[in-house]
Amino acid sequence: MLLYTTARAPNPRRVEIFLREKGIEIPSRHVDIGRLEHRQQEYRQINPVQQMPSLVLDDGAVLTESIAICRYFEELHPEPSLFGTTMRERAEIEMWQRRLEMGLLLAVASVFRHSHPFMATVEVPQVPDWAAANRPKVEAFLKHFNEILADRAFVAGPRFSVADITGVVAIEFMRPARITLDPALTHVHRWFGEMGQRPSVMINPPPPAA
Amino acid sequence: MLLYTTARAPNPRRVEIFLREKGIEIPSRHVDIGRLEHRQQEYRQINPVQQMPSLVLDDGAVLTESIAICRYFEELHPEPSLFGTTMRERAEIEMWQRRLEMGLLLAVASVFRHSHPFMATVEVPQVPDWAAANRPKVEAFLKHFNEILADRAFVAGPRFSVADITGVVAIEFMRPARITLDPALTHVHRWFGEMGQRPSVMINPPPPAA
Numbered sequence: 221m222l223l224y225t226t227a228r229a230p231n232p233r234r235v236e237i238f239l240r241e242k243g244i245e246i247p248s249r250h251v252d253i254g255r256l257e258h259r260q261q262e263y264r265q266i267n268p269v270q271q272m273p274s275l276v277l278d279d280g281a282v283l284t285e286s287i288a289i290c291r292y293f294e295e296l297h298p299e300p301s302l303f304g305t306t307m308r309e310r311a312e313i314e315m316w317q318r319r320l321e322m323g324l325l326l327a328v329a330s331v332f333r334h335s336h337p338f339m340a341t342v343e344v345p346q347v348p349d350w351a352a353a354n355r356p357k358v359e360a361f362l363k364h365f366n367e368i369l370a371d372r373a374f375v376a377g378p379r380f381s382v383a384d385i386t387g388v389v390a391i392e393f394m395r396p397a398r399i400t401l402d403p404a405l406t407h408v409h410r411w412f413g414e415m416g417q418r419p420s421v422m423i424n425p426p427p428p429a430a
Numbered sequence: 431m432l433l434y435t436t437a438r439a440p441n442p443r444r445v446e447i448f449l450r451e452k453g454i455e456i457p458s459r460h461v462d463i464g465r466l467e468h469r470q471q472e473y474r475q476i477n478p479v480q481q482m483p484s485l486v487l488d489d490g491a492v493l494t495e496s497i498a499i500c501r502y503f504e505e506l507h508p509e510p511s512l513f514g515t516t517m518r519e520r521a522e523i524e525m526w527q528r529r530l531e532m533g534l535l536l537a538v539a540s541v542f543r544h545s546h547p548f549m550a551t552v553e554v555p556q557v558p559d560w561a562a563a564n565r566p567k568v569e570a571f572l573k574h575f576n577e578i579l580a581d582r583a584f585v586a587g588p589r590f591s592v593a594d595i596t597g598v599v600a601i602e603f604m605r606p607a608r609i610t611l612d613p614a615l616t617h618v619h620r621w622f623g624e625m626g627q628r629p630s631v632m633i634n635p636p637p638p639a640a
Contacts, residue, residue: 268574269533269574281518283521283522283525284525284529285524285525285528285529287524287528288521288524288525288528289521291520291521291524292517292520292521295517295520296517307502307505307506308491310501310502310505311493311498311499311501311502312493314495314497314498314501315493315494315495315498318495318497318498319494319495323479345559345563347557347559347560347563349555349557349559349560350557350559350560350563353555353557353560364478364479
């Protein structure tokens with residue numbers, strides 16, 4: 221297997237944290253998005269839609285979509301489980317993973333992609349009003365998220381899961397999106413601080429905001 | 431169990447088609463979005479974020495997110511499998527389900543939510559530029575999708591899966607979003623026509639565009 225990945229992007233980072241939590245090491249190739257390497261022929265042959273990351277399987281088939289890649293590794297290496305071990309746990313983790321993905325990560329990414337000068341050549345057209353419309357969505361979600369975290373150690377219950385990974389990466393991504401995490405959200409701060417102590421998260425943290 | 435659902439909305443329809451494909455019948459309660467019943471106290475107590483559908487489990491816990499609900503039923507009633515029976519099949523189905531969800535359903539929904547007069551009081555603020563930016567995204571995705579469908583009967587390979595359900599609902603949703611399906615996309619038309627013959631899809635089709 222070969223993982224095509226890149227630095228400084230939230231989806232590749234989700235897969236990398238996931239692999240470190242599992243203790244899985246696989247060969248990887250770095251694609252430099254800053255130099256638009258993902259648009260060049262080598263990577264376009266791997267993934268025509270030019271998104272990251274991609275996992276090339278041993279028979280040459282290509283698997284994309286971060287969560288599809290994570291699920292594949294969950295089946296290959298079930299321990300420690302990051303998608304849940306009982307039917308009920310799996311349902312709760314899937315629910316929270318998706319809530320954080322659609323409600324937070326996507327909203328933060330929309331602010332970043334539609335307001336940051338770096339994205340002007342990538343996200344065409346940038347729609348500043350869409351960035352503006354997503355700021356209150358992020359704020360509202362975080363307020364709700366803060367209440368949820370008041371009485372639990374992890375996003376989806378008593379154990380660390382893939383839902384925490386999506387949450388961590390979404391909140392990290394607020395920096396380049398230039399969104400401040402309100403100090404009043406004490407439960408989010410507590411949880412995010414604890415997540416930041418995990419070795420899987422401490423490696424290759426995203427750089428300061430550009 | 432009790433399923434809170436509503437007519438004319440793509441996510442509830444995904445779950446309903448899924449249940450019919452499985453032959454599962456469960457009690458359901460209809461919430462009238464047109465009358466804003468989802469914002470009233472009864473439903474807000476079930477789901478504070480007021481999204482549809484929600485599944486109330488026998489112990490009172492509430493499961494939301496269409497795909498989390500579908501996965502839960504897949505575990506309860508494994509046959510016929512709609513998420514795949516081998517590791518590789520599950521990975522491909524998950525990949526395509528997500529591609530259709532993020533690349534097509536979300537883009538069509540963005541056009542609808544940000545351009546249709548009916549949504550002016552629901553999606554605040556409506557961002558017309560965002561609707562406009564999503565039209566070419568829908569077009570580009572469908573062109574790619576047409577090539578994919580050229581040599582396969584179903585979205586994720588040789589068998590019907592949850593990825594087909596997301597695709598069908600996304601294309602149905604183009605009508606209220608006022609997006610025309612280009613007649614040149616012959617493989618998409620063929621596939622969509624075949625899907626429309628399935629009893630699970632024929633029941634309660636969405637109404638003509640408002």
